[in-house]
Structures are given as structure tokens and as C-alpha cells.
Amino acid sequence: DSGVTQTPKHLITATGQRVTLRCSPRSGDLSVYWYQQSLDQGLQFLIQYYNGEERAKGNILERFSAQQFPDLHSELNLSSLELGDSALYFCASSPSGVHQETQYFGPGTRLLVL
Amino acid sequence: GENVEQHPSTLSVQEGDSAVIKCTYSDSASNYFPWYKQELGKRPQLIIDIRSNVGEKKDQRIAVTLNKTAKHFSLHITETQPEDSAVYFCAASMDRDDKIIFGKGTRLHILP
Numbered sequence: 529d530s531g532v533t534q535t536p537k538h539l540i541t542a543t544g545q546r547v548t549l550r551c552s553p554r555s556g557d558l559s560v561y562w563y564q565q566s567l568d569q570g571l572q573f574l575i576q577y578y579n580g581e582e583r584a585k586g587n588i589l590e591r592f593s594a595q596q597f598p599d600l601h602s603e604l605n606l607s608s609l610e611l612g613d614s615a616l617y618f619c620a621s622s623p624s625g626v627h628q629e630t631q632y633f634g635p636g637t638r639l640l641v642l
Numbered sequence: 643g644e645n646v647e648q649h650p651s652t653l654s655v656q657e658g659d660s661a662v663i664k665c666t667y668s669d670s671a672s673n674y675f676p677w678y679k680q681e682l683g684k685r686p687q688l689i690i691d692i693r694s695n696v697g698e699k700k701d702q703r704i705a706v707t708l709n710k711t712a713k714h715f716s717l718h719i720t721e722t723q724p725e726d727s728a729v730y731f732c733a734a735s736m737d738r739d740d741k742i743i744f745g746k747g748t749r750l751h752i753l754p
Binding site for chain 2: 530561570571572573576584586618628630631632633634635636
């Protein structure tokens with residue numbers, strides 16, 4: 529157990545809908561990262577927050593947004609969902625946001641869009 | 643941006659033999675190369691990492707080598723065991739940001 533928690537574990541929804549995925553980092557970690565894992569694309573970096581501020585952006589679609597709250601938990605919002613958004617979404621955290629620290633992954637949220 | 647290529651996509655080795663997974667990266671500014679192991683249905687976990695100021699790092703049965711000139715790095719697992727069966731991801735990142743770019747993964751099967 530890495531200490532990173534994610535809810536929900538599974539999510540089934542329909543195309544066009546909006547969902548929110550939640551992540552709580554390890555106690556004391558300031559940075560949160562979001563990744564999308566699909567069968568053909570591997571692990572894709574989406575976005576990183578450090579102490580409430582956006583720090584780095586990857587291949588995140590405009591339909592997706594995220595934020596980190598004062599208590600350091602983070603939410604990833606996915607809207608206008610498409611079939612291709614079905615994937616495993618991981619969040620990870622690291623202690624201080626210093627470059628190139630070890631990232632600790634949560635158990636993931638499996639999203640199925642029907 | 644950075645691009646990481648990983649080979650092979652699938653690898654089967656006899657228990658007790660060695661396994662080697664190779665990755666190449668495109669951006670010479672990359673200077674940190676972690677390897678993650680993901681068992682079936684579980685989260686990725688860091689198993690070893692290497693920074694560009696060293697050429698090799700070992701941790702028991704696992705070693706990673708880095709060739710900065712050729713921009714490639716490899717994971718070596720010796721005396722493989724059934725519990726080594728998993729998907730292994732290589733990754734690269736650079737000082738200027740916290741993005742980690744992952745390879746597409748290698749599914750390693752250890753055959754009895």
C-alpha cells in the first residue's frame with residue numbers, strides 16, 4: 529500500500545456524461561500527478577499539481593480538468609465523455625515536488641464509458 | 643517533446659534465466675530514468691532508477707545501465723523468478739519539469 533488513495537475504484541457511465549475522480553496523496557506529499565493508462569497507449573502523463581498550483585501539463589484534453597485543494601487532495605474532472613476515454617486513471621504523489629522524486633501511485637480508478 | 647521507445651513489448655524467459663528490456667529516449671536533456679513494475683491489476687511501483695551522472699546501478703537481481711551518448715538505457719533482471727512476471731515500464735524526465743514520459747511497457751512472462 530503506497531498511502532495514496534483513489535475513489536471510486538470503478539466507474540461506469542455513458543457517453544456525453546461528466547465524472548469526477550478523487551485522489552488523496554500520501555500524508556505530507558505536496559505534489560499530485562494524474563496519468564491515464566489505456567491498453568494501446570501505456571501510461572500517459574496528464575497533469576501535475578504542487579501545493580495547489582498547476583506545475584506541469586501533459587497530454588490532457590480540453591474536456592479534462594483538474595485541481596488540487598488546500599487539504600492537498602486532488603480531483604480530475606472528465607466531461608463530454610467519449611468511448612475512447614475508457615481507461616485506468618492513476619494518481620501519484622511525491623513529497624515536495626522537487627524535480628525527479630519518486631512518485632507513489634494510487635490503486636487507480638477504472639473508468640468504463642458505454 | 644520527449645519520446646521514449648521500449649522493446650520488446652512482450653518477453654518470455656525461462657525461470658532462472660536473465661531478462662533484458664531496452665529503452666531509447668529522444669531528448670538529450672533527459673537526465674532521470676526510473677523503471678516501474680506493474681503486476682496484474684495493481685499499481686505501478688518504482689523498482690530502480692538511474693540518473694545521468696552514473697552509467698550503471700544495481701539492486702540485488704536488478705540492474706540498470708545508461709548510455710547517454712546513444713540515448714538508451716536498459717533493465718537487466720538476473721536469476722528470474724515467477725514473481726518477476728509483470729509489465730515493466732521505463733521512463734525519462736528532465737530537470738526543467740516534473741513530467742515523466744513512459745515507454746509503452748514490456749510484458750515479462752517467467753516460464754516454469
